[in-house]
Structures are given as structure tokens and as C-alpha cells.
Amino acid sequence: MTSRDEILTAIRAAVKRQPGAPIPEPPPVLLREGAHETLLEQFVAAFEALAGHAVVVTTAAEANAAVKTIVNGRTFAASSKMGGGEFSRDACATVDVGITSADYALADTGSLVLLTESAESRLLSLLPPCHIAVIGRSKIVPSLDDVFRTRALPGETSSAVTIVTGPSRTGDIEMRLVRGVHGPGEVHVVIIDEM
Amino acid sequence: MKTPDVTAALADKKLQLAIHTATGRMAERRREIVAQGVMPDYQDIRQHAHNLKKHTLENLDYYLEQLERNVEARGGKVIWAKDAAEACAFVQKLARDKGVKVIVKSKSMTTEEIGLNEHLENDGVETVETDLGEYILQLAGEKPFHIIAPALHKTKEDVSDIFERHLHSQPESTPEGLTMIARKALREKFLEAGLGITGANFLIADSGAVVVVENEGNARLSCSAPKIHVAIGGIEKLIPRAQDLGVFLRLLARSATGQALSVYTSFLAGAKRPGEPDGPEEFYLVLVDNGRTKLLADESKRQSLYCIRCGACLNHCPVYRKIGGYNYPWVYSGPIGKILTPQFKGLHDDPWVPFASSLCGACGEVCPVKIEIPRILLELRADVKKDEGASVERFGFQVWAWLMRHPKLFGRLGSMGTSTMNMLPAVGPLKNWLSQRDLPESPKQSFRDWWKKR
Numbered sequence: 001m002t003s004r005d006e007i008l009t010a011i012r013a014a015v016k017r018q019p020g021a022p023i024p025e026p027p028p029v030l031l032r033e034g035a036h037e038t039l040l041e042q043f044v045a046a047f048e049a050l051a052g053h054a055v056v057v058t059t060a061a062e063a064n065a066a067v068k069t070i071v072n073g074r075t076f077a078a079s080s081k082m083g084g085g086e087f088s089r090d091a092c093a094t095v096d097v098g099i100t101s102a103d104y105a106l107a108d109t110g111s112l113v114l115l116t117e118s119a120e121s122r123l124l125s126l127l128p129p130c131h132i133a134v135i136g137r138s139k140i141v142p143s144l145d146d147v148f149r150t151r152a153l154p155g156e157t158s159s160a161v162t163i164v165t166g167p168s169r170t171g172d173i174e175m176r177l178v179r180g181v182h183g184p185g186e187v188h189v190v191i192i193d194e195m
Numbered sequence: 196m197k198t199p200d201v202t203a204a205l206a207d208k209k210l211q212l213a214i215h216t217a218t219g220r221m222a223e224r225r226r227e228i229v230a231q232g233v234m235p236d237y238q239d240i241r242q243h244a245h246n247l248k249k250h251t252l253e254n255l256d257y258y259l260e261q262l263e264r265n266v267e268a269r270g271g272k273v274i275w276a277k278d279a280a281e282a283c284a285f286v287q288k289l290a291r292d293k294g295v296k297v298i299v300k301s302k303s304m305t306t307e308e309i310g311l312n313e314h315l316e317n318d319g320v321e322t323v324e325t326d327l328g329e330y331i332l333q334l335a336g337e338k339p340f341h342i343i344a345p346a347l348h349k350t351k352e353d354v355s356d357i358f359e360r361h362l363h364s365q366p367e368s369t370p371e372g373l374t375m376i377a378r379k380a381l382r383e384k385f386l387e388a389g390l391g392i393t394g395a396n397f398l399i400a401d402s403g404a405v406v407v408v409e410n411e412g413n414a415r416l417s418c419s420a421p422k423i424h425v426a427i428g429g430i431e432k433l434i435p436r437a438q439d440l441g442v443f444l445r446l447l448a449r450s451a452t453g454q455a456l457s458v459y460t461s462f463l464a465g466a467k468r469p470g471e472p473d474g475p476e477e478f479y480l481v482l483v484d485n486g487r488t489k490l491l492a493d494e495s496k497r498q499s500l501y502c503i504r505c506g507a508c509l510n511h512c513p514v515y516r517k518i519g520g521y522n523y524p525w526v527y528s529g530p531i532g533k534i535l536t537p538q539f540k541g542l543h544d545d546p547w548v549p550f551a552s553s554l555c556g557a558c559g560e561v562c563p564v565k566i567e568i569p570r571i572l573l574e575l576r577a578d579v580k581k582d583e584g585a586s587v588e589r590f591g592f593q594v595w596a597w598l599m600r601h602p603k604l605f606g607r608l609g610s611m612g613t614s615t616m617n618m619l620p621a622v623g624p625l626k627n628w629l630s631q632r633d634l635p636e637s638p639k640q641s642f643r644d645w646w647k648k649r
Contacts, residue, residue: 027250120472182416
């Protein structure tokens with residue numbers, strides 16, 4: 001008998017089930033309904049409470065200018081979606097600033113949700129000490145439950161769904177909060193009102 | 196019953212302060228964020244999470260098979276490991292076959308449980324813990340002190356010494372500076388590693404996905420930078436649907452550190468897909484039994500497996516908060532350790548474990564998935580006693596019960612006791628009993644005598 005069969009057999013003996021037997025109805029899915037009125041204000045407040053920096057602009061052109069101001073002469077790499085060139089792992093590992101899109105923003109926790117199906121790199125929002133995400137205002141939803149409401153199986157189209165809630169942090173030395181331990185210590189979001 | 200000597204831990208003022216401050220702060224933050232005004236549905240969510248775990252474990256074979264199908268549908272491989280040896284052997288062979296020299300690892304209690312690092316190091320593969328606290332401890336050659344804050348017992352001076360010794364860095368007096376030393380050293384490892392290992396906070400059956408929750412970004416790096424990602428999780432980590440994740444995420448970080456969400460939650464469904472610029476090329480999921488199926492068979496204690504490893508029970512435990520994480524016999528400490536250890540390891544080696552509790556009930560009250568830890572502790576105590584057969588203690592209680600049924604005799608012995616109790620010899624059968632207890636000084640007269648003369 002393989003280990004797989006041994007484990008499954010032991011489980012069935014423990015919970016008294018037959019192989020392939022139907023299961024009872026699981027507890028219902030519990031997804032919260034959130035308020036949609038003040039999403040932008042809520043998101044910005046939550047994001048800034050985590051030491052993130054938010055800028056709200058009207059048009060895509062203004063967003064470009066806002067990004068430039070934040071970069072402020074530092075080295076940067078932008079994803080292809082943000083007008084950058086071909087993906088380069090070396091660039092991710094060496095630049096000061098990574099610029100990417102984001103697929104959702106969560107108003108209740110100030111989080112950004114990044115799906116790999118958007119052809120965004122995993123490392124560009126992770127390796128550089130500063131991350132700038134550009135997102136349309138319409139992508140702000142009340143909570144994570146709204147992401148799962150529209151995408152019951154996000155793994156079907158993305159190998160990774162990453163929920164980013166503020167700058168990378170640790171409290172491992174004397175419980176003192178230090179930002180930027182492995183991921184970016186500085187995070188910005190540029191929100192485009194028209195999109 | 197032989198108990199560990201905790202006098203050193205109790206006498207260490209620095210350690211006592213560190214434990215008190217760290218656990219106290221985590222407990223305080225938790226209290227604030229689950230308060231009625233802040234999270235009015237907290238109790239409902241707890242109950243719902245409990246129900247989901249109950250349902251999943253009662254149908255665990257079904258959900259494991261579903262998980263396996265979904266992982267394999269995306270080209271991932273599922274490895275079933277009966278015990279620690281099988282799990283370690285798989286990783287070791289994979290590393291050998293793929294010619295891996297450096298492995299980066301993010302924090303995982305399951306890999307601590309199976310002793311993975313020791314195993315790989317013996318094979319000449321450099322295995323680097325990348326969570327800051329775990330990294331410090333790995334350099335120092337120590338084990339995690341706490342599930343969530345593994346190095347809470349180390350001061351910044353300790354860390355500076357450890358870094359000086361092992362990384363040849365200059366002395367550094369601030370947590371910020373020390374953190375940056377680690378960032379630099381570990382960044383090199385992430386970029387050169389051929390294989391990354393993460394744990395699994397949750398396994399999602401309908402998605403074939405692993406969910407990893409963290410604050411630092413080292414788990415994201417471990418599963419994104421190397422060519423191979425191996426996730427290792429206990430079979431009890433399953434939840435049925437991606438849509439159930441919100442419930443557990445709302446509980447986990449709040450209970451652990453008092454955050455609404457941890458900084459990074461990674462939902463990982465296999466290796467990189469066509470069109471994705473980066474990510475691992477191969478994905479393996481190791482499902483570890485290592486005693487869990489045995490535990491599953493015990494219906495009244497089965498809920499011990501609901502644990503989501505938040506550490507809240509440690510932070511609220513009056514025993515853990517004094518003796519710390521190094522006086523428990525296994526990797527899991529605090530109240531949850533007190534119910535897991537005897538069930539995984541048996542009652543014989545350390546029968547004292549379920550007794551190291553004041554039964555104050557705080558652990559059960561703060562558990563985000565409502566594990567009845569105090570009840571299970573009592574059941575385990577009963578199991579230990581059943582195991583021991585007739586003991587001196589039991590004989591003592593029989594005598595006492597008999598006396599209680601004979602009030603006159605009880606009264607007479609009571610007045611005698613006031614004069615003889617202080618002379619109780621600490622030898623013979625009483626020696627063992629008194630070795631763990633201090634007798635109070637006896638009053639000049641018994642209560643009954645005092646009542647009569649009043």
C-alpha cells in the first residue's frame with residue numbers, strides 16, 4: 001500500500017467514511033456585503049494608516065506625472081503594462097523603485113490585490129525597496145470578500161494571488177516595528193479617478 | 196512525575212520582562228481589534244470557522260482527494276508523507292536530483308515538527324531560514340520560543356553578537372540596523388537558491404491552492420524567486436473553498452498580532468503559467484500526516500486539529516508567560532502544545548504536560564476557532580491517571596473521601612492537624628508530592644474549633 005492509500009485509509013477509519021461516499025452539505029459560504037459609498041476615502045485612510053502614501057489623480061496622464069514625482073530621480077523598472085520594457089529579473093533585483101498595476105484595492109484593510117494573470121511580475125512589487133502601484137478608482141471594493149464573490153476560483157487564471165497590506169515589516173527584534181525587512185519598506189498607490 | 200526545572204527561566208529577570216512585554220503587547224492588540232465595537236461579528240465568525248474546520252475534518256479524505264486532483268490538474272505534484280522521515284526524504288531526494296545547493300525557507304511549524312533543516316544540513320545542502328526571527332535563531336543554534344514571535348527572548352544586543360559572530364558584521368545597536376544586515380545577507384540567498392520551501396497556513400481544496408500568510412516578504416520570495424517551490428503542510432490545514440478564506444483571514448492576524456490582515460497573503464495555485472513573467476517552474480505539495488490521523492480518530496479531542504497557529508493561547512497563558520517556550524517537551528508550546536504534545540507523542544514520556552495549567556480558561560476563550568483547550572486538558576489528565584493505575588495520590592483522596600463521610604472523626608483530625616501539619620515529613624510517598632508544592636503555614640486552631648468558640 002502506498003503512503004497515500006495508508007493515510008486515506010486511516011482517515012476513513014477515523015471518521016467512519018467509505019471511499020467515494022458523498023459528503024454532507026458544508027457550512028454556507030459567508031461573504032460580507034460592504035458599503036460602496038465612501039470606498040475611496042476608506043481605502044486611502046486605511047492605506048495611509050499602514051504608512052502607505054496615496055495620491056488621487058484624474059487622468060492617466062496625471063498618473064504618469066505623479067509616478068515621476070515619487071520616483072524623483074531614483075532608478076526604476078516598470079512592468080510592461082505600465083509602459084516598461086521586457087521583464088528582467090536582474091532589473092527587479094537592482095532598481096530602487098518597482099512600478100506595477102494592481103487588480104483590486106480593498107477599502108476595509110487598505111490592501112492591494114495582485115493577480116499574476118495580469119502578466120505582472122511577482123518580483124517587481126517585492127524586490128525593490130520602493131513599490132508604486134497604479135490603479136483605477138473603480139477597482140476599489142469594500143473587502144476581500146468582494147474579490148472572491150466575483151472570482152470564486154481565482155487559481156483558475158492566476159498561479160498567484162497576492163494580497164499586500166502595507167509595507168514589508170517585522171517586529172522580531174524586541175517587538176520594535178521595522179519596515180522594509182525583505183519586501184519594500186516604502187509603498188505608494190496612485191489612484192486614477194476616471195478609470 | 197518528573198517535571199522540567201523552570202527555576203532558571205523564572206529567575207531570569209531579562210527573560211521574564213521580554214516574555215511579559217511581548218505576549219502582553221500581542222494580547223492587548225488582539226483585544227482592541229476583536230472588541231465588540233470594532234468587530235461586531237467576531238463571535239459569529241469564530242463559530243463559523245469552527246464549523247468549517249469540523250466539517251472539513253469529518254470529511255477529510257474527500258477534501259484531500261479534491262485538493263490533489265486540483266493541484267495535479269495544474270501540473271503540480273502532491274506527495275503524501277506518513278511521517279517526518281518520509282517528508283524529509285522527499286525533499287532531500289528532490290534537492291539531490293535537481294542539483295540544489297542552497298534552499299531558502301520561510302517559517303513553518305510543520306517543518307520544525309519534522310526536523311527538516313537538520314536532515315538537509317546533514318546532506319550538505321545549505322538550508323537558510325529567512326524569517327528574521329528564525330534566521331537569528333538558526334545562526335544561534337536555537338529553536339523557536341514562540342509560534343509567532345520566535346526570537347522574542349533575544350535582545351538587540353544578543354542579536355548584534357550573533358550577527359558579529361556568524362556574519363562578521365560590525366556591532367549594531369538598533370533593531371533597524373540589525374534588520375538591514377539580515378536583509379542584505381538573505382537577499383543574496385534568495386537570488387542564488389535553487390529551491391524554496393514554505394509552510395501552508397491553509398490548503399484550499401476547490402482551488403488546489405496553498406495559502407501562506409506573513410509580514411516580512413520572505414515567504415513571497417521563497418515561493419517566487421527559486422525555480423522550484425515546495426510547500427509543506429499538515430493534512431489538517433484544509434479548508435473547502437477559496438470563498439471560505441476570508442473568514443479565516445479575518446481571524447488569523449487579528450488573533451496573532453492584532454493586525455486586520457498580515458502584510459502579505461499569498462494564494463498559490465501551482466507553478467508559473469504561460470504569459471506570467473516569473474514564478475517557480477515546478478510546484479510540489481507535501482502533505483504530512485505524522486500522527487494526525489491517529490488524533491483524528493479521537494472524536495472528543497479531534498478539534499485539537501482545528502488550530503490555525505495564531506499563538507493567542509500562548510499570549511494569554513499564565514503558565515507560558517512565566518516559563519516561556521523552552522520548557523515544553525516539543526516544538527509546540529503553550530496551551531495548544533499542552534494538548535498536541537501528549538496526543539502526538541503519547542502520555543508516557545512527559546505525563547506532566549496536561550497538568551502544567553491553572554485551568555483558568557483564557558486559552559479557550561481567545562482561541563479563534565473555539566478549540567475547547569481546558570476541556571481537552573482535563574480529558575488528557577484523566578488519561579494520564581488511568582494510565583498510572585493506583586497511585587499514592589489516589590489513595591490519599593480515597594482516605595479523604597472516607598473521612599468526609601465521617602464528620603466526627605474529620606473534626607477531631609482537623610484540630611490535630613493544626614499542630615501536626617507543620618511537621619509533615621518530606622520523605623517517603625509524600626516527598627514526591629511535596630517536591631512540587633509548598634504547604635501553607637497551618638493556623639493555630641481548626642476552623643471548626645474557631646467556629647465553636649466564636
